[in-house]
Amino acid sequence: MVRGKTQMKRIENATSRQVTFSKRRSGLLKKAFELSVLCDAEVALIVFSPRGKLYEFSNCGMQKTIDRYQRLARDVHIDSEAVEQNMQHLKCEAANMAKKIELLQISKRQLAGEDLGSCSVDELHQIESQLERSLSNIRGRKTQLSKEQIEKLKEKERVLKRENRILREKARQQPTPDGEIVPNNQIIPHADVETELSIGILERGTTRPPPQH
Template sequence: MVRGKIQMKRIENATSRQVTFSKRRNGLLKKAFELSVLCDAEVALIIFSQRGRLSEFSSSNMQKTIERYRENAKEEQANNPEIQLSMQQLKHETSNMAKKIELLEVSQRRLLGQGLESCSVDELHEVDSQLQHSLRNIRARKAELFKEKIEQLKEKERLLLEENAKLCEKCGSKPPAKEKEIVTSSRQSIQSSEVETELFIGLPEMRCL
């Protein structure tokens, strides 16, 4: 019976995936052993399972083989112009990034009022300008939040008034007046109930009517 071609993708079934891993791991370890014996090669194999379990094989000493690999990798990098150029670019970018971070830290300390003794007049003007700009942004954001909150409260008031009117309609009672109408009527009642309280000193007949 000819085996079908296995599609190279992750096995979704956990049980099948574990069985396949065990079989292929054993086969890989066997091939590594055969390669070291048949070809007199120094072979080191390290495998970590999905759960983190370690499986390894070494024809001699694993640690010595790893150190030998590191030495060869360093020599290859040193003899490769492209790798050297890439390393120089990385060092340059790292240096520039460190300088930018240092400048940002200095600017942050100045904005917090620290380390201003060594600042010149122009630098102090710049710090003041930054603070004023930040303050304007904060106030604008604060006003925006207040506006949004007021709109939310107005919408909530409208919904409560509608709900109250529906409840009054179900109960058969007259809906209460709106807040503005209540305030207006209260002001009118206060004005109509005003009495003369002017203080007068003297005889009654001398008072001007």
């Protein structure tokens, strides 16, 4: 005979309900015992009948298991509260950060000359003062960079002059074709040659001026 599927609802007949309770209770206690033996688990089972009669099973002592459960449940509750508080704190921080970002975006647009219609006279004065301070800082930085660049160029000029002086000293010490070294005081400096270049077509009847010596 095929056993029908039991519906999960309260059994209305009192006798049938009592019989079912006795059978299921015995099976439940048996399963709890098997679980504790086969899996070496700490098991505690408490069952109250419809009339209030207590049935229990514990392989490690009921009170010990209950104390352990209460301790762990309290820790879990505390952890849950800590997680909830942390979540609330993070939400508040996120909201404050979003407000700061919005204010910074508004300030950026106002410094760029946008969205000024809602600004009062005092706010416009503040924006103007901030722009003047920013411009002053930019000019100061620009001046500093220019000075540093000029100093680098001056240092480069000093290095080039020093190298040029060394090369001239070496050139004065070069031997003559007959193998003699001409002293510095006997070297004839090169004469500067002046030239005058005229670019363009000469007019008829004009002559090019002689070069000046």
